[in-house]
Amino acid sequence: MVLTDPILPRQRSLTFLDSKLTTTQAPVSAVTSRVNLLDFDEAGLRAFFESIGEKPFRAQQVLKWVFHHAETDIGAMTDLGIALREQLKSIAEIKLPEILREQRSIDGTVKWLIGFHGGNAVETVYIPEPKRGTLCVSSQVGCALNCSFCSTGAQGFARNLTCSEIIGQVWLAAQALGHERNGERRITNVVMMGMGEPLLNFDAVMPAMSLMRNDLGFGFAAKRVTLSTAGLIPGINRLRDTLDVALAVSLHAPVDDVRTQLVPLNRKYPIADLMQACSDYVSEKHKRSVTFEYTLIDGVNDHPEHAHKLVKLLRRLPSKLNLIPFNPFPGTKYRCSSQDRIKEFQEIVMRGGLIATVRKTRGEDIDAACGQLVGKVMDRTKRSERIKLQMAEIAS
């Protein structure tokens, strides 16, 4: 079959995205220049097959092989026909990132260092609990947003991950945990809460999350796939119109001056505007609530007055509050709040009517706790320029 359409060098992604997203430069393997089929969601893959004169349903066959049968060898996909397999092998590939290291905590938490071409790597963490297993996935190598309490932010920014590198983390973790198609699921929830700000990598994160949701992919329900953002309002609005997933927001303070100190992005998108975007998000998704993450830092945002202000801020919004004891990392100026302070804070917000849980620290012995993730980040940040560029992209 002859390649008839110039779709290969471009990504045709989610059909329900706006036209700007469908013309994103395609992820093509740096080494082979063959297109990586894992960089497409179902809609993108259907378009790819049409572009080479094939029936779009080939997309379903390929996705089933990859996600249901864990088969990534195109030559072994027997229902594709020999000629098509040969053609595909010459123009395409199914390329996953690579597990470089695995560490297992005494509490069952597993952390993988996952490597990508070019020498970068991120950490992906699996947290088992009695009734669920959560996988924390990264969207960028490093992060440009520079939140002052975050180990990732301190490492700088290297690059966005591609769709295949994001969905590849889930695929590799599922295989490493012994995922069986009709067996009990080890991974029940995925949170885009690892390295990076997912909404600054919208074009790759959306098809990857679409594959998490799609029955031909991992088939997770909407409430089991969560995107966590530092509060990028234009991105929240686009997400609302794009894909049905749960939203988490890193809030960390109820007042602008404290929040700006912790999350510099707050300067551009202050709390009042962020609350409006969250309110619009839940009203669109009917009854869905927003999860707010609040890292408790000694003497910074853990005063009873902060708790009272938080109640005022959140009480009218369908929401849950996740209180996270700060996990110190080398070089940080912050300390974790005392147990008494955390308890007092939780009691105040709960008395005020909020649903609030204190997140248990997991995987401490392998540095897998929240905010401790590192990787191999070749920092290419000219931080302010990078942020400006990414902001302009998401806002345009």
Ligand code: SF4
């Ligand atoms: S908290 Fe999230 S958005 Fe902020 S620097 Fe860390 S990874 Fe980036």
